[in-house]
Amino acid sequence: MGGFGGLVGLVVVGLWLLFNVFRIVTQYERLVVFRLGKLVSRKGGHGPGLVIVLPIIDSVKKISVRTVALDVPPQDIITKDNVSMNVNAVVYYRVTDPELAIVEVEDYFYAISQLAQTTLRSVCGQSDLDSLLADREEINDKLQSMLDEQTEAWGIKVVNVELKNVDLPKEMQRAMSRQAEAERERRAKVIAAEGELQASEKLAQAAGKLASQPNTMQLRYLQTIAEISNENTKTIVFPLPVEGLNKLLG
Helix, strand or coil: HHHHHHHHHHHHHHHHHHHHHHEEEEECCEEEEEECECCCCCCCCCCCCCEECCCEEEEEEECCCCCCCEEEEEEEECCCCCCCEEEEEEEEEEEEHHHHHHHHCCHHHHHHHHHHHHHHHHHHHCCCCCHHHHHHHHHHHHHHHHHHHHHHHEEEEEEEEEEEEEEHHHHHHHHHHHHHHHHHHHHHHHHHHHHHHHCCCCCHHHHHHHHHHHHHHHHHHHHHHHHHHHHCCCCCCCCCCCCHHHHHHC
């Protein structure tokens, strides 16, 4: 009976060693190994595949190297031209050096989140309202560059930053709506004035042409009478030249 108990004990110990010595690391993960508290250095971390660790004296940290989308919560900011608004963004990053991500910062996810919030407030506060609405690509590039520069020491690469929503106060939205409506009215009036100018120029050219050739005026007069006669009307007004009317009245 004692021999059977010893055998069971060996089996249990063997299974424990098996599950603690051999670690399977997937393609998108890496292991950071510490031996007696000291980093067992390997560029890029250990894995993927089968990794052998020493029980009791080794401790490991598993890190994902996939791209992560970090949602930056809305931030209350005041722009350069003193407009209060609410802005949020999304940050895409990935771990490029798992060892630095574990050793250099306590919680890199929390650290990036806080850094993204402060950087978003700083960059948007240095821009005016028109730039935030019209030059988003430039703002995105500036945010990405600043975040990537600061997270490089943590072994993290900021791939992209995108502004999501720029929420304006209701009063500002109404003011911008009135401004846009006034701009549309101004453009309509300008287009109408340009049309009147072109029409007057064409009429002036036609009048000059008719004045230089009296026969043309007579043909136009006859054409007008022919057009009137085609209409279903009982009353026909015959236009008389001003010169003839003056002779009759004289």
